[in-house]
Amino acid sequence: MDEYCKYCVHFFMHYVAHKGDFMAIDFGHCVFPRVKPRDAMTKACVHFRAVDKLTDRT
Numbered sequence: 125m126d127e128y129c130k131y132c133v134h135f136f137m138h139y140v141a142h143k144g145d146f147m148a149i150d151f152g153h154c155v156f157p158r159v160k161p162r163d164a165m166t167k168a169c170v171h172f173r174a175v176d177k178l179t180d181r182t
């Protein structure tokens with residue numbers, strides 16, 4: 125798995141409400157070592173920790 129924020133345990137995806145459902149917007153925030161905005165496909169930093177490979181983060 126390539127190392128992008130999207131696949132890091134410190135990344136939280138943001139969603140928008142759309143027609144009664146929620147859609148991921150490929151943007152979110154990182155919480156380590158401090159809170160900051162991040163695009164989902166930002167190249168990973170030195171603090172990257174991979175999510176469980178069975179976790180669906182699409």
Ligand code: SF4
Nearest residue numbers: 129132154168169171
């Ligand atoms: S900035 Fe670093 S620690 Fe934060 S989500 Fe991306 S890879 Fe993970």
